Amino acid sequence: MTELPSTNFNPPFNITRASHLIFTARDLKRSRDFYTEVMGLIVSDEDADTIWLRGVEEIAHHSLTLKRTTDRPMCERVGFRVFSDEDLDKAKSHFDRIGIKADFVEVPHQGRTLHFSDPAGTPVELVATMERRPRMYTKIHQHxxxxxxxxxxxxxxxxxxxxxxxxxxxxxFRISDYLYVEGPGVVVGTFLHRKNNPWDIVFLTRSGPRFHHGGYVVEAFEDIVRACDVAGNLGFGDRIEHGPGRHGHQHAYYLYVRDPDGHRTELLLPGIQLIDIDEAPLKCPVDPKSNSNLWGLPAPRSWVEEATSFAGVTVKTPPVEGSPMTAEKYLSEKKAEAVMG
Ligand SMILES: [Fe+2]
Known part of the structure; x- marks a missing residue:
C-alpha cells in the first residue's frame, strides 16, 4: 500500500478555497453566450478583449475570466483565495524559503495577487480580495x-x-477521497480540500499538468436538466460530454459540458460537509474494467484523454498512464457479451 502524505495542520499561510479560473477563448461572443445562457453566469465586466463572470451567489467580482486569443485556447492560471492580505506576504516568504519563484503582479479587479507554479508546473495565483458585486441569488427573474x-x-x-x-x-490541504488501483497498488487520484466540502483541487494521473475541468455548484438537479435543455436549443447540444450521472465515490450528481473552445465545466450539486479532524481520507478502489459511476455510462474517451493546456508549460508523461474504462469500451464489451450470449 502506497503511503499517503499527511496534512500539515499548522500551514505557513492560510488558503481558504479554490476561487477562480482564467481561460483564453477564440470567439468571445460565442463563449459569452455559452457561459451566460447555458451555465447562467453573470457578466461582472467586459471590454473588447476580456469578460469577467461570476456565479449568481458570488459577491466576488469574478470566478471565471475569459481573454480573447487568436492562438490555441489555454488555461492561463487557476486561482485560490487566501484568508487575508497578510497571508500573501507569508506565502511569498514561504515560497522564497523553499525555492519556488513567486511574484506579486497587478490583475484588474483583484487585490494584491501572488503568482507561482506548483511542483507539477500548474500556474497558480493567490488573492485575498477582489472587487465586490451584488449577490444575484434572489434576483430569480435574471437567472x-x-x-x-x-x-x-x-x-x-x-x-x-x-x-x-x-x-x-x-x-x-486534506485528502477527502483517493482513487486506488488494487493490483499494482497505486494511488491514481487525490481529492484535496481546504473548505468544508470534499473538493478544492483534484489531481488525476495523466500526462500533465493539463487542466481538466472546473466545477460550479447548482441548487438542484432540475438546474442541470435546464442547462441541457438550453444547450440543445442554442446549438450547444453536442457540447454535453458526460452525464447527467452520479459519481460512484461519495460524490454528487454531475454533468460535464465543453465550452466552444473545449474548456470543460462540471455542474454539480453541493457536496457533503467535511470539517471534523477525525475525517480520515476515504480509499476508493478503482476497477479499470468497470464503470466507476453509480449509474449512467462511464466517461467517454474524450473526457479521459482530452484536456486544456496551460500556457507555456511543459507537459510530462507518467511512467504508467493506465487505461481507465470509457463509455466506448464499456459499450463494446457489453455488445461482445451479448453476441457471445
Ligand atoms: Fe469535479
Whole structure:
C-alpha cells in the first residue's frame, strides 16, 4: 500500500478555497453566450478583449475570466483565495524559503495577487480580495440556464499525483477521497480540500499538468436538466460530454459540458460537509474494467484523454498512464457479451 502524505495542520499561510479560473477563448461572443445562457453566469465586466463572470451567489467580482486569443485556447492560471492580505506576504516568504519563484503582479479587479507554479508546473495565483458585486441569488427573474451558484473546485491532470498532493498538504490541504488501483497498488487520484466540502483541487494521473475541468455548484438537479435543455436549443447540444450521472465515490450528481473552445465545466450539486479532524481520507478502489459511476455510462474517451493546456508549460508523461474504462469500451464489451450470449 502506497503511503499517503499527511496534512500539515499548522500551514505557513492560510488558503481558504479554490476561487477562480482564467481561460483564453477564440470567439468571445460565442463563449459569452455559452457561459451566460447555458451555465447562467453573470457578466461582472467586459471590454473588447476580456469578460469577467461570476456565479449568481458570488459577491466576488469574478470566478471565471475569459481573454480573447487568436492562438490555441489555454488555461492561463487557476486561482485560490487566501484568508487575508497578510497571508500573501507569508506565502511569498514561504515560497522564497523553499525555492519556488513567486511574484506579486497587478490583475484588474483583484487585490494584491501572488503568482507561482506548483511542483507539477500548474500556474497558480493567490488573492485575498477582489472587487465586490451584488449577490444575484434572489434576483430569480435574471437567472438563466443552470443558474450556476458558485465556483466549487477544479481538476488538474498531473504525472505524479502524490508529489503534488504532498505540496498542497504541506499548505494545509486534506485528502477527502483517493482513487486506488488494487493490483499494482497505486494511488491514481487525490481529492484535496481546504473548505468544508470534499473538493478544492483534484489531481488525476495523466500526462500533465493539463487542466481538466472546473466545477460550479447548482441548487438542484432540475438546474442541470435546464442547462441541457438550453444547450440543445442554442446549438450547444453536442457540447454535453458526460452525464447527467452520479459519481460512484461519495460524490454528487454531475454533468460535464465543453465550452466552444473545449474548456470543460462540471455542474454539480453541493457536496457533503467535511470539517471534523477525525475525517480520515476515504480509499476508493478503482476497477479499470468497470464503470466507476453509480449509474449512467462511464466517461467517454474524450473526457479521459482530452484536456486544456496551460500556457507555456511543459507537459510530462507518467511512467504508467493506465487505461481507465470509457463509455466506448464499456459499450463494446457489453455488445461482445451479448453476441457471445
Ligand atoms: Fe469535479
Amino acid at each position: 438563466k440556464g443552470a443558474g450556476a451558484l458558485r465556483m466549487d473546485h477544479y481538476q488538474v491532470l498531473v504525472p505524479d499525483v502524490l508529489a503534488n498532493a504532498r505540496f498542497y498538504m504541506d499548505l494545509g
